[in-house]
Amino acid sequence: MRGARAALVTFALGSVGCAGATPMTPAPPSPEAAEIQARSGAPAWLPAYSAAQRALLAPVDTPIQTPAAPVYPDLGRFEYAGPARVDDLRRTLRFSSLIVTVIDKSPRLYSLDDAPPELANLIAQYGPPPSAEPDPWQAAEMSRKDRSLTLTEVKLSEEAKASLATARAKRDVGDTKAASDAFRAALVATPAAAIALELGDMLAAKGQAKEARDAFEEAVIIDPTLATAHLGIAELAAKRGDRDEARRWLAEAIAYWPASRRALALADRLTNGLASSRLTRLPLFRVFVDVDSAGAIHVGSSGGEPARIYAGCRAVMRYEPKVRARIFEQPEDVPYHLTMMEELICMESAIGVYVAARMSGKGAADPTMDALVDIARDEGLGGYVMTEILGRHRPERARVAPREVHRAMVRYVERTMLGAPLVADPDQGVYTAAR
Template sequence: MTIASAVSRSAGTIVILSAMVACSPQKPPENAETPKANPTAPEWLGPYDEAQKTVLAMPLDATIEQRAHRTYPDLTRFSFAGDSPISVPDDLLMFANHVSEVLAASPLLYVFRTGPASLANIHALFGPKPVDDPDPWQRVAVDAQGSPSLVPSLPTDDVRPLLDQGMKAGPKGLDSLKQAAEKSKTVPGVQAMLADAALAVGDLDTADQAARVALAADPSFPLSFRILAEVRWRHHQQDRAKEAIARALALYPTYPRAWKVAEVIVGHPIDRAVVVEQPFIEVNDKGAIVVVSCDRPFCVGYASCKAAFRFEPVFRAAMLQEPESAPYHLSVTEEVVCLQAGLGTHMAEREKNPAISDPTAELLIQLAAEKGLSSFALFEILGFHRPEWLRIAPRPVHEALVHHILVHVLGTPMHEQPSHDDIITARRTNTGEGR
């Protein structure tokens, strides 16, 4: 393993910053982790491996004026933000310069190193590894203030024996599930069990009806959209199948079966064209902030910005328009600002050295100029680490995600995107204003 290092305090050009506006923090899903009393050592962090420990133990070449304190995200909070226009290159260079300025003025010591992607401390950055599949026994509920949250939605005691019987193969099993579903119209998980059993025997009408009943109870139930995608595909309705599977993925980006269905619908394996390598960011025993990223300018700028969000409360408060006392938490705004800072760093270095090549950065610059980076950040980064939050995303954010997936993941040309159908109408009718 090769590690290059530097202590960076270079000041950037002073610029006037226009802070991005994020939606207010949302209420936590029921399955979100709750931080323990000691925020410096949450149980979900886990131990670092030997390579990570080696990086933290490396000697420093500078004195520490003020010790930094280990900081991890408050997983009970999350901030969404919608897509907004990005001026290329002005906005990108502005954020790159501002991050450089913030770090240069900080009394904290930031030690920047370059190293392999395997060093990334993903859990420290985003929390514990998520469950791959959406929890079928939760549904979205909207309170009197219009705020959505995930709440338990379990079968009743009299339904459980029917579900057990329904696990048996054959017509009797399906009949038991139909009885269970009839008694459980507000429990989406039971409807999904019936729908999947019906799919298995080719009963597409029953599967379709059960999925729609589940959506009436929870318009953001990802299993229903995956089931509808399978039904529509078998009916040779490819465009409508694409839309349904895009909604399933927008609601839970790590959903394995949804990805398999998506690949069947588009007829080929789906590769992620743009992967943003995550850094290693941690405070060592001496109180210095160690930041390790790949050696590309984009990686360095992105990692520097994420460190600033974590350890510079004044900067974070300006970006999120929150009090400085607000705990650090994950947000779409952080990812979008840091992507821009990384891209600005790339563009500045490319201006000095035209030979610099970074296909990832160039693709992101193109996306930023076309529609912004919020949907990309929410789906490709945050959604793969904290997918549970996407089930309660505000409605405009969800619609933007669906558009992003149709165009940039499933490859649907703009003019071929399906129009909103009755499923979308049902989702809007059953969703509170807070979405």
């Protein structure tokens, strides 16, 4: 019998180890040895683990039938999924039961522990952290053949480079008219969204709102996925008090780059801080998943059945290639990579356990989970997953999301971050979400 008990709502991820034994708690290895263990086979972008994270990887003393190897995502691959609504509790419970069964029956050994949220190894799970804002000099393209993403540098003609250099020099000395002419000459030579964006930023700073908007709109036409172009229009609309237009353009901006700090700052100004304080804006589950030097899979979660089911699901998707191949209908040898479907299944599994416990009267109410259940039932989890999870860690994928996925993200942002409707508060000069 493995360490995860087979009863669904008693998915015990405490101190119980696989094969019925409790994980060993030996004297911790030296930091150098532990680091070698934790980083075995790790990619170059993975930072060193903290001492507390290394402690989570202390080898177990239980014999391991099939050692697991460290697995990190292939960042060149990614898959989307449709934003289907969660309307069948039996289906979600089947996902939950699958996770428990796999952990219970797997020849691999799972060491299941409690771990505070701050020990989550998010970079190991999702890849290196993104930049706060998209690079306007990179264009995003999705390969039709293998769905891989490429970010290519915008190439300027020699004429465009010369005009752009002149524009920047004139801008820096305050000659807005000459700078505008030079920016426009550069755009004629090489239509690039980044050039139009620079022009718009300069004109906005000089108070030329109409001309700035024209420049931002030109940037959107050249590259509709450039979040900062949408954001520029949203900021102009907010400044003149047109909250409805600001909200529309801001939702598009966030949907194209959910990690944007500048966009979130505007959202907070429009909602009097509500955008970043809403319950579902918090990372719902922060888990630790990795393999120790002996080949045991360590799964840490912050407690509670939904979090434990989610953590176990993420581990199964990562370390059980047969299960993953069956669910995703792909060969077992396809490298592990991030997918929207993985997150949807794991979130739905957690929701199923929560709803079942509430219906049985055995589970306590959780406002965050309740809000997530509402979103899952009303519009599906696609917008949540792509915005709050994958969008935070891999926002470049949002730039090339299929149209239906993008629209789901926009709806999620409008509903959850910006609130509906927005009403003016003339006393404070800000907008607040009507309750």
